[in-house]
Amino acid sequence: xxxxxxxxxxxxxxxxxxxxxxxxxxxxxxxxxxxxxxxxxxxxxxxxxxxxxxxxxxxxxxxxxxxxxxxxxxxxxxxxxxxxxxxxxxxxxxxxxxxxxxxxxxxxxxxxxxxxxxxxxxxxxxxxxxxxxxxxxxxxxxxxxxxxxxxxxxxxxxxxxxxxxxxxxxxxxxxxxxxxxxx
Ligand SMILES: Nc1ncnc2c1ncn2[C@@H]1O[C@H](COP(=O)(O)OP(=O)(O)OP(=O)(O)O)[C@@H](O)[C@H]1O
Ligand SMILES: [Mg+2]
Numbered sequence: 480x481x482x483x484x485x486x487x488x489x490x491x492x493x494x495x496x497x498x499x500x501x502x503x504x505x506x507x508x509x510x511x512x513x514x515x516x517x518x519x520x521x522x523x524x525x526x527x528x529x530x531x532x533x534x535x536x537x538x539x540x541x542x543x544x545x546x547x548x549x550x551x552x553x554x555x556x557x558x559x560x561x562x563x564x565x566x567x568x569x570x571x572x573x574x575x576x577x578x579x580x581x582x583x584x585x586x587x588x589x590x591x592x593x594x595x596x597x598x599x600x601x602x603x604x605x606x607x608x609x610x611x612x613x614x615x616x617x618x619x620x621x622x623x624x625x626x627x628x629x630x631x632x633x634x635x636x637x638x639x640x641x642x643x644x645x646x647x648x649x650x651x652x653x654x655x656x657x658x659x660x661x662x
Pocket of ligand 2 (some may be wrong): 540
C-alpha cells in the first residue's frame with residue numbers, strides 16, 4: 480500500500496549540506512514489491528543507478544523482477560550471486576543486475592561498475608545493485624532503496640535520493656496519490 484511521503488530533510492547547516500528526499504511505502508506482499516519494481520522500470524531513464532539494500536530475503540530480486548517485466552525482459556531474473564553481473568539486453572532499455580553479496584567492499588572497485596553509469600562502451604540502461612552497502616563510492620545521482628521486514632509478513636521500502644532529477648522521479652514513482660494496485 481502506498482503510504483505517506485516521509486518528506487524532505489535538510490541535513491546539516493553549512494553551505495555544502497545535501498538535501499535528501501526520503502519516501503516510504505509499505506509492500507504487504509511480493510506482488511506489491513514487483514509492482515513497485517514495474518513502476519521504477521517504467522519511469523527510470525537510461526543511466527539510472529538503483530542501490531538496493533536490505534537483509535537476505537528482503538525482496539531485492541523480487542523488485543528487480545518487476546523492473547524486468549516492465550522492460551519486456553522475458554528471461555527469468557534471479558540473484559546473480561555467483562556471476563556478480565547479469566546483463567539483459569532484450570528489453571526496452573538494458574537492465575544490468577549486480578549482486579555484491581559475496582564481495583568485500585575493497586573488491587567491488589575491480590568490477591568497474593562506473594562503466595555502467597558513465598562508460599562509453601556500455602549502452603546506458605538501468606543498473607540495479609543488490610547488497611549495494613558493499614560499494615565504497617556509489618554515484619551521487621543514485622537512488623537508494625532499502626527493504627525491511629515489517630510485522631504481518633510484508634516489507635517497507637524506503638527510497639532516498641539527493642539530486643533534483645532523481646527526487647522528481649521518486650515523487651512520480653511514489654507520489655501522485657497512486658493507489659497500491661496502480662503501482
Ligand atoms: N513485500 C513482500 N512481502 C512478503 N514477501 C515478500 C515481499 N517481497 C518479496 N517477498 C518474498 O521474499 C522472498 C525473498 O525475496 P528475494 O529473493 O527477492 O530477496 P532478496 O532480497 O533478493 O534476497 P537475497 O539477499 O538472498 O538476494 C521471496 O519469497 C519473495 O516472494
Ligand atoms: Mg536477491
